[in-house]
Amino acid sequence: MANAQMAKAIPALAAALGPKGWSEDAAALGPHLVDARERYKGKALGLARPKSTEEVAFVVRICAEHGIGIVPQGGNTGLVGGATPQGPGNEILIQLGRMNRILALDADNDTMTVEAGCVLADIQAAAERAERLFPLRLASEGSAQIGGVLSTNAGGNAVLRYGNARELVLGLEVVLADGSIWNGLRGLRKDNTGYDLKQLFIGAEGTLGIVTAAVLKLFPAPRDTATAFAAISDPKAAIELLRLAKAEAGAHLTAFELLPRIGLDFVLTHIPGTRDPLAARYDWYALLECTSPSMASPLQPLLVALLEKANALGLLQDAAIAETLEQKNAFWRLRDSLPEAQKQEGGSIKHDVSVPVSKLPEFMDRATALVTEKLPGVRVVAFGHAGDGNLHFNLSQPEGANKETFLAKWESVNRWVHDLAVEMGGSFAAEHGVGQMKRAALAHYKSETEIALMTRLKRTLDPNALLNPGKILPPRDD
Numbered sequence: 001m002a003n004a005q006m007a008k009a010i011p012a013l014a015a016a017l018g019p020k021g022w023s024e025d026a027a028a029l030g031p032h033l034v035d036a037r038e039r040y041k042g043k044a045l046g047l048a049r050p051k052s053t054e055e056v057a058f059v060v061r062i063c064a065e066h067g068i069g070i071v072p073q074g075g076n077t078g079l080v081g082g083a084t085p086q087g088p089g090n091e092i093l094i095q096l097g098r099m100n101r102i103l104a105l106d107a108d109n110d111t112m113t114v115e116a117g118c119v120l121a122d123i124q125a126a127a128e129r130a131e132r133l134f135p136l137r138l139a140s141e142g143s144a145q146i147g148g149v150l151s152t153n154a155g156g157n158a159v160l161r162y163g164n165a166r167e168l169v170l171g172l173e174v175v176l177a178d179g180s181i182w183n184g185l186r187g188l189r190k191d192n193t194g195y196d197l198k199q200l201f202i203g204a205e206g207t208l209g210i211v212t213a214a215v216l217k218l219f220p221a222p223r224d225t226a227t228a229f230a231a232i233s234d235p236k237a238a239i240e241l242l243r244l245a246k247a248e249a250g251a252h253l254t255a256f257e258l259l260p261r262i263g264l265d266f267v268l269t270h271i272p273g274t275r276d277p278l279a280a281r282y283d284w285y286a287l288l289e290c291t292s293p294s295m296a297s298p299l300q301p302l303l304v305a306l307l308e309k310a311n312a313l314g315l316l317q318d319a320a321i322a323e324t325l326e327q328k329n330a331f332w333r334l335r336d337s338l339p340e341a342q343k344q345e346g347g348s349i350k351h352d353v354s355v356p357v358s359k360l361p362e363f364m365d366r367a368t369a370l371v372t373e374k375l376p377g378v379r380v381v382a383f384g385h386a387g388d389g390n391l392h393f394n395l396s397q398p399e400g401a402n403k404e405t406f407l408a409k410w411e412s413v414n415r416w417v418h419d420l421a422v423e424m425g426g427s428f429a430a431e432h433g434v435g436q437m438k439r440a441a442l443a444h445y446k447s448e449t450e451i452a453l454m455t456r457l458k459r460t461l462d463p464n465a466l467l468n469p470g471k472i473l474p475p476r477d478d
């Protein structure tokens, strides 16, 4: 891009946004130029931190006028390099952290209207104060912002019961690529007035517009919770236990997570204050949680009866039920700190895949056989949201292996595992999105028709390819 263009645009942004809203300082920019896993590093002309939708629109208009690419960033917790600028440093970053107001909470309508820079945990807390629930739960909820959460269509631990981000939104406000504002902040559960435009922007990873506000669905706050940490023999038993839990607990079943023994060992070794809830060692564990807004039929007896039934059917090896909030939190800590614990065990090649729930045991068997044959000594640490078919099929380097040599195999190992997931009717990007990391995979696995449709959509909504260039789809070369 011509320097003359930048020479006009940058002072205009600096003057309009002021020192709180614009920075070119290397130290201030630093943390925004690298992704959460430190796999992607980028350069940017500056960081815009607007305080209102009108300021976002102004930034986009100036950039559109001068042909400057814009990379939206929320809490920068994304795991596919979607919020990291790429290229020679001719893009700006826009971060909506100053737009963190809860604009309205309508308890009777069960909705909350929030600005896009609100941190997910703050939204959950605001819902709780109104005796409501915003059910999206992620280990990154203390930093992730709702703009980023919606733009990645985040999943998390309660998808089984409440669906992913896409299913939790009634309305959106979006700044479009020409700087115009689309106000779709409607709180309606019924609105059949043509195309559902908001769904275009959810999961679009900032490539079609900048989300500035949202109307979120709320639910009755859970008053009763029962959580169990159950030992099972293998993933097949896990899926049989899941089927039984759905039949016995119905809509109360909120989470069903799978953990392997090796993952638990990593956590017990590396995360201070954790302990094994069960006396003996087992190969696999399921973390089950039931919730209810009513105390009328207590959940603890229901969970006990469910586990007794599972035991009688030979599905269960042992189980612990949380008696206190501390115990419940301790169970969840075992699950949530697994990625951090795995980091301490050297290099790890990651896969965020999904298959139909019914095929999860077969996928586990085949994928494990495949990688252990090709990578002797590799440590398979497959865990995740088994209740919705999403597995983090992560591979830790063999003990004592060289980290760099192991990680150099990332692309080819990904191909084996993704081929298998796709062959079994699954996805190569279940909940973390595409970003930069899986762009080549998207080009490989999606049909020509699907890619053509996506490209046409992108060209219609962002004809000059200025919104998050090179994410999801390849950068434009025309």
Ligand SMILES: Cc1cc2nc3c(=O)[nH]c(=O)nc-3n(C[C@H](O)[C@H](O)[C@H](O)COP(=O)(O)OP(=O)(O)OC[C@H]3O[C@@H](n4cnc5c(N)ncnc54)[C@H](O)[C@@H]3O)c2cc1C
Binding pocket: 036, 071, 072, 073, 074, 075, 076, 077, 078, 079, 081, 082, 083, 096, 116, 137, 138, 139, 140, 143, 144, 145, 146, 147, 148, 149, 150, 151, 152, 153, 154, 155, 156, 157, 205, 206, 207, 209, 210, 211, 212, 339, 431, 432, 435, 468, 471
């Ligand atoms: C410890 C940990 C646990 C995680 N657990 C889960 C999990 O269980 N499930 C899950 O789905 N993800 C998980 N993630 C991934 C990540 O937290 C989510 O994808 C989260 O939704 C990203 O939010 P963010 O605000 O950090 O977005 P960022 O990382 O800043 O951005 C993500 C994408 O959204 C775009 N974007 C950001 N803000 C906007 C906006 N206002 N308008 C348009 N585009 C925007 C960015 O350009 C980028 O493409 C986890 C991450 C970590 C580090």
